[in-house]
Amino acid sequence: MSIRIRGSNAYGHSGWFTVYCRICNRKLKIGTDLVYKCPKCEKKYNAFFCEADARGLKWKCPYCSTELVPAI
Secondary structure (H helix, E strand, O other): OOOOOOOOOOOOOHHHHEEEOOOOOOEEEEOOEOEEEOOOOHHHHOOEEEHHHHHHOOOEOOOOOOEOEEOO
């Protein structure tokens, strides 16, 4: 019999889907907020951006100048 842990490690907890904007440190929820990411720098720099900062960057990553894509 398996026992499911309750809390932050439980499946479906909002902590699994929460990221922070790399520029303004705003808390963003993937699936609820419009979140942009760099496909190349996502793992290395945790490069997620809010809509306002993505627009200010002209939808280009500040680290590698790659086009930002929406995080789904």
